[in-house]
Amino acid sequence: MSGPKSSFQEIPVIDLALADDPASLPTLLGALRIALTEVGFLYVSNHEVPQQVIHSLVDILPRLFALPDSAKKAAALENSKHFLGYSGAGTEITNGQADIREQIEFATELAAISNPDAPLYEGLRGPNQWPTGLPELQPIVENYILELTLLAERFLVLVAQALDLPNHTFESFLSDQHRLKILHYPAVSPGSVGQGVGPHKDSSGWWTFLLQASPPNVKGLQVLNKAGDWIDVPVIPGTLVVNIGQAFEVVTHGVCKATIHRVLSSDYERFSIPFFQGVRRDLTKSEALGSLGDHFSTFRHDAGLESEESMAIDSPFLRGKYDTWGECQLRIKVRAHRINGQKFYPTVYKRYIEDDA
Numbered sequence: 001m002s003g004p005k006s007s008f009q010e011i012p013v014i015d016l017a018l019a020d021d022p023a024s025l026p027t028l029l030g031a032l033r034i035a036l037t038e039v040g041f042l043y044v045s046n047h048e049v050p051q052q053v054i055h056s057l058v059d060i061l062p063r064l065f066a067l068p069d070s071a072k073k074a075a076a077l078e079n080s081k082h083f084l085g086y087s088g089a090g091t092e093i094t095n096g097q098a099d100i101r102e103q104i105e106f107a108t109e110l111a112a113i114s115n116p117d118a119p120l121y122e123g124l125r126g127p128n129q130w131p132t133g134l135p136e137l138q139p140i141v142e143n144y145i146l147e148l149t150l151l152a153e154r155f156l157v158l159v160a161q162a163l164d165l166p167n168h169t170f171e172s173f174l175s176d177q178h179r180l181k182i183l184h185y186p187a188v189s190p191g192s193v194g195q196g197v198g199p200h201k202d203s204s205g206w207w208t209f210l211l212q213a214s215p216p217n218v219k220g221l222q223v224l225n226k227a228g229d230w231i232d233v234p235v236i237p238g239t240l241v242v243n244i245g246q247a248f249e250v251v252t253h254g255v256c257k258a259t260i261h262r263v264l265s266s267d268y269e270r271f272s273i274p275f276f277q278g279v280r281r282d283l284t285k286s287e288a289l290g291s292l293g294d295h296f297s298t299f300r301h302d303a304g305l306e307s308e309e310s311m312a313i314d315s316p317f318l319r320g321k322y323d324t325w326g327e328c329q330l331r332i333k334v335r336a337h338r339i340n341g342q343k344f345y346p347t348v349y350k351r352y353i354e355d356d357a
C-alpha cells in the first residue's frame, strides 16, 4: 500500500497530438495512465474532431432551446420507448432531487427492435425524435455523433496502451448505440446556486466525452477529489472533457475510477453536450469482472496503485439484481423518466422503482 494517494487539484490535459510521433507517444501514455488511475477525469486537446462540426453544433444551441414549446413537444421524450427526445427542466431526477436543466437526448440512429422475444432492454434501441422548425439540426447532430464515435474508438486504443493491454481490448465491450445529450442549464437568480445535475458517477456509458459549449467565464462542472473537495473543471477552448463510466470501472476492477461530478447552476445560462460511448447491452457481470480480472489484479499489487477503494467497486450494476448491463440501463432510465417507465415498461416499472439497490 502506498502512502496517502495524491488528491488531485486540477484536471490533467492530455495532448492527443503526441500520439502521432513514436518519440512522444510514451509521454502521452505515461500522463494518461496517471489520469486514468488517479483522477478519472481529463481533458483531451488536439482531438481532431473537425472544428466546423463542433462550431455548427455550438452555434445552433441557442436557437434549439429558444424553439416554441410546440416544436420541443413534437420530440417529447415521454413519447419515446427508447428514452430519446426532449425533456423539460425539473423532469429528470439525480440523487433524489430534480435537476434544473432541460435536455434533448439523441443516439446513434437505429431502427427499433421488432422481435417480441428480444430482451426488454432492447427497447433502448430506436429512432431519434427531432423537434420541428429546425431542419438543420439533424445533419449537425448526426455528424457530431459520427465524429465522436470515431474519436472515442481512437481514444480507447491509447487507453489500452496506457494500461499495458493489446490495442483493441476494449472494443469488444462497445454497443451499437452511443447516446448524446444536449443540455441547457438555465440561469438561476443572481447569488443563488442550484442543482444543475446532482453528484453522480456516469452510469450510461463506457466513457463520456463532454463538450462544454459555453464561454470560459461560465462555470458549473465540478469533480470530487479523494480529499472530498470539489475541483472546478473550467472551460478550456479547443478541448473535450473525458471521464470514465461505471462499466469501465467494473471491468478494470476499480483501478480506473468513475469519478463523481456535479454541475452547479449559476446566474449564467450554460450549455454542454456529453457523448456517452455505449456499452454492449448483453454484457453480464461475470463477463465484465472475469475478462480482465487477472490483468488488473497485477495493478493492485503495484505499490503505486494499491488502494482499498480500488478493491471495493461501488456499482449498481454489481450490487443490483440484474445480470446484464442492458437491464441495468433500462432500470436507470425508468427511474430517471418515470412517465416513460409506466407507459412503456409496465411489467417491470414497479420492481425497478422500488428497488433501491
Ligand SMILES: O=C(O)CCC(=O)C(=O)O
Pocket (backbone or CB within 6 Å): 181, 183, 197, 202, 210, 221, 261, 262, 263, 272, 273, 274
Ligand atoms: O453538463 C455537464 O458539464 C456535465 C453533465 C453530466 O455530468 C451528465 O449529464 O452526466
Ligand SMILES: [Fe+2]
Pocket (backbone or CB within 6 Å): 200, 201, 202, 261
Ligand atoms: Fe455526468
